[in-house]
Amino acid sequence: MTAPTGDGPVEQYLDEMFDRLAGTGPAGRRMLAEAESHLLAAVEDGRDRGLDAEAAEREAIARFGTVTTVVRHVPVATGEVRQRLRHLLSVVWVAAGAVLLWWGGSGVITWLLSGPWTRLLIATDRFGAQPDMCERPWVPLNPAVDCFTQYREYLNLLPHGGDRDTYPWVAVGGVAVLVAWLIVRRVTALGTPRMILLSVPFGLAALVLTTYGVLGVFHQAQNWALSYLVAGLFAAGTSVAALVNRNAAPDQARGGISR
């Protein structure tokens, strides 16, 4: 049996064809197998006519046609297209739910922790006014609001602030979106996205936000440090959860063909 050399023209041709047949499914796999069988037979014929291996491979390829010419005759599998669209929908759906939950959840947790955090800042003069700044002679800007409440309002709930009343609803919306995705996935062929697509961006966000928050704590513990820490740790948790579940997706979309 005449086999193509490891890096010979036929092998390179088949490698290129393999890449270009991505998304064609069974039709592409069959085309690739038949192309290999055909080219090997053609090379054998060429060798029988006295050509050396290199020339025989080049002639076989020339007669077979360029990869572009051949591949454009292989139909893209309808199932593959549908599977890709389902995968895309699934990715967008889960990402939307995760982002809503992260944003809203971070705001809610930050608000819950804001009480002790504010007391800590007041006790340690981290607002930069004066020690024991809620003691006399503190003069409230708004006499109707006590010192603690006023300083608590200075905290940023999230890195870019925001109205805290919306956070619970955003978080609930995120949970609802994710629950809806779980239900739809069970009753349809929606599929599970590649969790690495969630894990990487959330991991990067976690790195930046947590670093910023930690710097804030050790530097001056500004009023934004808590929100950055919470948002960063929440993002880290989301990233790890996605990473842990990455293998729990047996029906991942696979765009390529296998050889």
Place this chain on the structure above:
Amino acid sequence: MDVRGHLDLLLLAVLADAGPVHGYAVITALRDRSDGAFDVPEGTVYPALHRLERAGLVVSRWEQAAPRRRRVYELTREGREARVAKQSEWRRFVDGVQAVLGPAATQVPA
């Protein structure tokens, strides 16, 4: 020579005459029987065979023949009927063209 639009008939004709045969032999027969006139990129014949199979005109199976595995193609009954129908259609087309061109068209220019 461009055989687009006629490749199906040519493949059906080769398969009808050759019987169960693998793709490489189909292509070789196509080239030999046309004296090299039908110089199609050989790789495009396989998608055409696959299309005929999807249409139910051809069936195929892998065959482990030395020295390698090959896919063997064979006409179905519908394929044989399609070949006859397409051949008749082609004959009428040729006759029509011939009638339009007239007897002079058959003369080889000096």
